[in-house]
Amino acid sequence: MSDSNTTDFTNPSTFILLGIPGLEAAHVWISIPFCTMYTIAILGNFTILFVVKMEQSLHEPMYYFLCMLAVTDLVLTTSTLPKTLSIFWFNSREIHFSACLTQMYFIHCFLEIESGILVAMALDRYVAICHPLRYSTILTNPVVAKIGLAVLLRGCAVILPIPILARQWPYCRTNIIPQPYCGHIAVVNLACADTRVSSYYGLFVLFCVRGLDVIFITVTYTQILRAIFSLPTKDARLKVFGTCSSHLFVILAFYIPSLFSSLTYRFGKNVPGHFHILIASVYLLMPPVLNPIIYGVRTKEIRCRLLRLFTHKGT
Template structure:
């Protein structure tokens, strides 16, 4: 490679996102489920935030953490989906050098925050089931704020080295990223330098983000299961376990594709490239879509408030239509009396 070409890519002004390599012809069709999922993410998570804010009875630690999860999902999906849809619909593949690294930071930052929130929610369930009388004294509003700030600070600090490490590498090969977004390892592979530091740090963050949080979740739910099986009746065991089932579902929906995507990116070299890209999008899109659906279906207080909201709106619409119909009939009757109608 000539010196001039090397210089051109040492500090590229833009990267080129290919989308899903090999499936460019089907981008428009693939955009339909992607767009549908994004609409569900927006509507579902804003609904959760609206219901919790409006109902004072839901101002409890569990629902505060659920609101944190909703905000995290909104930021995580919005950091990638608009650009992905622009690629699919308008073939807008260019992304600014700094914007690419910003996107990379937001993905890792809010993925770490979401993982931390799941760990905190597991602790909340542990205290609520194993120490119900002390729940309100342990998880006070002040403690919830401290825990939330700690989770956000941890995610922000863990993700901070990613853009700085990636920015320092010289990019003398190409500026084409065969992905729908600026995925860390795909950007690192473009550099023409020894990038083992970035790779090792990525594994370290994976251990801190998934390994420690999953360990904490497993310990919490081990204690929860011990408490559940110690209950005297089967109905009590099922009812208590039902309060944790929604949390377990969202945990599996987040950690399984996240772990699978991280490992296949590093070690699954024999897998088709479009498969890597699909899995890389699954853990960014599916959990933010499923979280409000699962909690809306399983969390009875939220489901009841949502039904009340829709029934109240439906009643208001019905009353407005009835009142409008009454006015119409009254006008027609007046016209008939005045002889304006036959």
């Protein structure tokens, strides 16, 4: 390690993002699937927003929540991918200390917002299936707006201590971050102080905030499945279950890689570093890429409206 990287400093002006250490020679090749996934995420989520905006029949709570999810995914990918691609393509590794903490905040904030939106979408499916006659009176537009605002404020507030704590630590070891973006633990591990407060708070967010979301979704879908299996005919059960399948796929695509990535980073000491970084980077891209595809393919209303728009444009 060079002297410039070991010189004592308590407030580094910049951090150095290494991309994927050990795979530097393959950065250009790795950038191809990353760029492709980013393009799909941008086009897919903007398409969802466009279709819902253009079709009055889709102006319902379920699709409002889907639009919130699309906006969240757009912010999440744009917080990380442009800088990641600049590292892969132009070797532009420097990031200002404040910009690094800002990126950290946006990544973790919008991950929590996405988790909250998935909870709101589970609630929407619960009301639609278990209380269909009261759906329009329970989930009114003002209620949907309040839920969206609550999810946004919760995500912003619960993540705010993370960059505040990270700014307080003295960084006197190195300013090199061995990954392509400023993740919480990756930055805090560079501090030459007892950072257990940051680590414990990160675990609190993971288990007590996102964990509660998972518990709520599990309880909600338990009630939904009970209602589905109580339907008199198989066709009715399949039809109602079909309305939930897209949301279930999205939930699995978000929470399973999230849990795996978080626990591997903290406890997977024997996992090769480049493997973990690849998994963590792909995890940030996977939900924004899959969400519009899953909803576009499996949601009949969106699929039909999209085909109709393209058909009308072609005639």
